[in-house]
Amino acid sequence: MPKLVDRDARRREILEVTWRLMATRGADAATMREIARAAGYANGALAHYFANKDALIEAAFTYVFDRTNERIRAAVExxxxxxxxxxxxxxxxxxxxxxxLEARIVLPFWSRTVTDGRLARISDEAMQTWRRDLCRLLAQGREDGDVTVATPDDVLAEHLLAMAMGLQVLALLPTAPTAADTQLRMLDDHLARLRAA
Structure with missing residues (x-):
């Protein structure tokens, strides 16, 4: 009897190896051969799960975004x-x-969206989701009396996204990255400014 293969589980295993390898080595440096070897597959075996490296990069970004969203849901609950x-x-x-590590995946993905319309749409959908979520939480803050500034919520959401995306770049600077404690102080300062003086 042929051995049953859990295709979804195999794809997740490959994506877990892929995004970590890409995060540490870079998207261009991580070859399909290297990814296959790190995942414990023979060269060429990845083709059963991903058509090519572009499909694998797209899936890796989606995987990282989905995992981030799972953490967000748990943290916000x-x-x-x-x-x-x-x-x-x-x-x-x-x-x-x-x-x-996740930021190391996101940044090269963004650069690919400039020339790849499909990746640009995926990135845009991801940011639209976050915009809606941030606006919903800002509206709750207004209901609770914690957000009182006159600035519209859609503008506030853009401020917060710009800060978060910008820090993904600044935290990866090779010689003077923005430290974690500085990032958290910046976040708290932004949030404190949501209440009118």
Whole structure:
């Protein structure tokens, strides 16, 4: 009887190896051969799961984004307004080993969106999801009386996204990265400014 293969589990295993390898070596340096070897597969075996390296890079970004969203959901659960907003953004900021590795995946993905319309749409959908979530949490903050500035919520959400995305770049600077404690102080300063003086 042929051995049953859990295709989804195999894809997840390959993606876990891929994103970590890409994060430490770079998307261009991590070859299909190297990814296959690190995942414990024969050269060429990845073709059964991913058509080519571009498909694997796309899947790796989606995998990282989905994992980040799972952490965000867990961190936000039971919270609302500013407390939930802070918990959300802490999971995005590159302040831990894991989130720094994730930033190393996100940055090369962004550069590919300039010339790849499909990747650009995936990136845009991801940011639209986060915009909606941030606006929902800001609206809760207004209901609770914690957000009182006159600036519209969609503009505030853009400020917060710009800070988080910018810190993903600054935290990866080779000689003077923005430290985790500085990032968290910046986040808290941003959140404090949501209450009118």
């Amino acid at each position: 039971g919270r609302r307004g500013l407390a939930a907003l802070r918990a959300f953004l802490v999971e995005v900021l590159p302040t831990t080993e894991l989130t720094l």
